Amino acid sequence: MSQLQDNSAPPTGQGVMIGVLDEADFARETGASPAVMADLARYRDVLAEWNEVMNLVGPATIATYWNRHAWDSAQLLKLAPEALRWADLGAGAGLPGVVLAIMGKGREGFHVHLVESMAKRCRFLSEVVGQLGLPATVHNERAENLDLAVDIVTARACAPMARLLGYARPYFKAGAQGLFLKGQDVASELDEAARSWDFEAETLPSLSDPRGQIVRVRRLGRGRKV
Numbered sequence: 001m002s003q004l005q006d007n008s009a010p011p012t013g014q015g016v017m018i019g020v021l022d023e024a025d026f027a028r029e030t031g032a033s034p035a036v037m038a039d040l041a042r043y044r045d046v047l048a049e050w051n052e053v054m055n056l057v058g059p060a061t062i063a064t065y066w067n068r069h070a071w072d073s074a075q076l077l078k079l080a081p082e083a084l085r086w087a088d089l090g091a092g093a094g095l096p097g098v099v100l101a102i103m104g105k106g107r108e109g110f111h112v113h114l115v116e117s118m119a120k121r122c123r124f125l126s127e128v129v130g131q132l133g134l135p136a137t138v139h140n141e142r143a144e145n146l147d148l149a150v151d152i153v154t155a156r157a158c159a160p161m162a163r164l165l166g167y168a169r170p171y172f173k174a175g176a177q178g179l180f181l182k183g184q185d186v187a188s189e190l191d192e193a194a195r196s197w198d199f200e201a202e203t204l205p206s207l208s209d210p211r212g213q214i215v216r217v218r219r220l221g222r223g224r225k226v
Contacts, residue, residue, distance in 0.1 A: 018208070019067045019071065019207070019208055020066055021066075023041070025066065026066045030071075030077075032074075036102060039102045040099070044069075047069075047094070047128075050127075051093075068208065068209075069093075071208045073098075073100060073181075074100070075214075076152075077100065083152045084107070085151045086111070086112045086150055087146075087154070087171055087176070088100070089143040089155040089164070090143065090158030091114035091116045092116060094114065095156050096181065097112045097154070098112075098136070101134040107135075111136065113136070115141060115143045116138070117142050122140040126138045144170060146170065148174065149174040150176050153179075154178065154181070155168075155180050157181075160189050160193075162189070162193040162197065165199060177218055179214060179215075179216055181206070182203075183211060
């Protein structure tokens with residue numbers, strides 16, 4: 001049986017600012033160094049350049065990059081501050097994986113596996129990893145076909161929870177926990193996933209969007225026959 005805890009509301013009496021306005025806000029909220037900020041700005045520029053010829057992110061979201069993409073991704077580090085090994089499934093534009101790799105650059109043992117089945121998106125990811133010298137490996141492979149031992153498996157805009165848990169199953173078997181960035185329809189996704197999976201999860205409020213949720217999956221058991 002799935003166990004789901006809803007922590008979507010902030011604690012009573014605590015003011016929680018949702019979102020960052022700009023680069024300065026991001027630096028203040030994360031404590032990122034000037035070198036990290038420079039890498040994040042360079043990533044934004046490369047993303048915008050490639051986005052003109054490849055569908056990586058919605059064009060309008062480049063203008064809100066610091067909140068919509070950088071902060072949305074970086075907030076995961078607050079939920080797993082000790083994690084060193086990450087896998088980003090369906091990495092696509094590198095969100096959240098590239099941002100995590102930038103934030104963890106220079107931290108001993110930190111590494112992000114960027115898992116993406118589309119070759120052209122892997123070319124983009126490899127370009128970013130190479131230009132910025134990131135602690136990351138690009139895997140042009142289907143997520144469920146890899147056997148990677150990581151601390152955290154994550155994904156954003158990859159698939160509904162029922163399918164996503166199937167993709168992530170090998171990582172959970174190797175000891176990972178999950179942190180999945182989701183939108184406002186996450187409750188229905190979790191209900192659907194509970195029909196075919198035995199898992200323990202909780203939902204947490206996103207710090208970048210009041211409509212967003214983060215699903216932390218602590219345990220994923222065997223799939224159910226339906």
